[in-house]
Amino acid sequence: MSLRNLILNHVIKNAYKHQIRLACWSCGKDVKNTESHLFCGNCKVLQEPDKKNNYFNIMGVKETYDLDETELAKKYKELQKYLHPDKFANREQKEQEISAQYSSLVNEAYKTLLEPLARGVYMLRLRGKEIPENTEVDQQFLMKIMEKNEEVENAKSKEEIMELNQENKALMKDLQKQVSTAFFDGDMKRVIKFLGVMKYYTSIDNQIQASIRSKGIIR
Ligand SMILES: [Zn+2]
Structure with missing residues (x-):
């Protein structure tokens, strides 16, 4: 094996090791690399939201206090279009439940990130901090x-x-x-x-x- 290939191999192996492999709850296949990250690439069933994701990841926007409200609103509309209950009317019970959960999670994330105070408080919480109840005020x-x-x-x-x-x-x-x-x-x-x-x-x-x-x- 050439040195180049050896290095390449190592890089690929390591990348693979760090990748979190999630199996689709419905068909059991790997769900990585799905187009929208919402659906299984194989059976097209809606996946459960990743618990490790914060509101920024869920909405697919950059994690910053200075977020682009227009971009956030656009992402919100996109997500809710995918998650609309009508789309799951003829689907399995479990998928209907996931879509309802996901949709309310997206609503909560959107509301929190859109509002400047709520966004700040949320970002503080992500850093393990809170606004104390009794702050001394001038x-x-x-x-x-x-x-x-x-x-x-x-x-x-x-x-x-x-x-x-x-x-x-x-x-x-x-x-x-x-x-x-x-x-x-x-x-x-x-x-x-x-x-x-x-x-x-x-x-x-x-x-x-x-x-x-x-x-x-x-x-
Ligand atoms: Zn699947």
């Missing part, structure tokens, strides 16, 4: 939040609420940038600090969105 900051809260409550006109909405969205965007940088730097203390602040602005955002809905404003 009194001045709390006053500011309470004032904002009142402003939203007292907003009468469409213009008023939309202005508050714009202002709050800008603050959230700014915080997202801070969280993103902190994640990039691997500084979990800063991540926790900014996510703690984001919690308050998210609750104001929820309040604003509820007010927008109640005023029947279509955007």
Whole structure:
């Protein structure tokens, strides 16, 4: 055997060793290298979601706080198209159950990753960290939040609420940038600090969105 072949052989063998071999639950054949990773390449039966996968892997998007929301929405639509219950109406009971499970997992993953606060908290959890329940909050900051809260409550006109909405969205965007940088730097203390602040602005955002809905404003 030539040296080149020897090396090649070694590389192939090692690659093979590290590959996780999964057998299809239905036909027992190897399911690696299936086109969509959802279905068995042999019998085309839907496979169970891999428990080792996090929400990013499940959605097939890059694992980063700065994720592309358009890309995420696209992947979500694609996945739900494959997982739609109608597609499994005439299939075996077990496959129907897997599709329902998979579909709700995809919903959960999408919801979590789409929302900036939930995404940050989830990424923290992946790193074994959490936002502590009782964080000390600056009194001045709390006053500011309470004032904002009142402003939203007292907003009468469409213009008023939309202005508050714009202002709050800008603050959230700014915080997202801070969280993103902190994640990039691997500084979990800063991540926790900014996510703690984001919690308050998210609750104001929820309040604003509820007010927008109640005023029947279509955007
Ligand atoms: Zn199969």
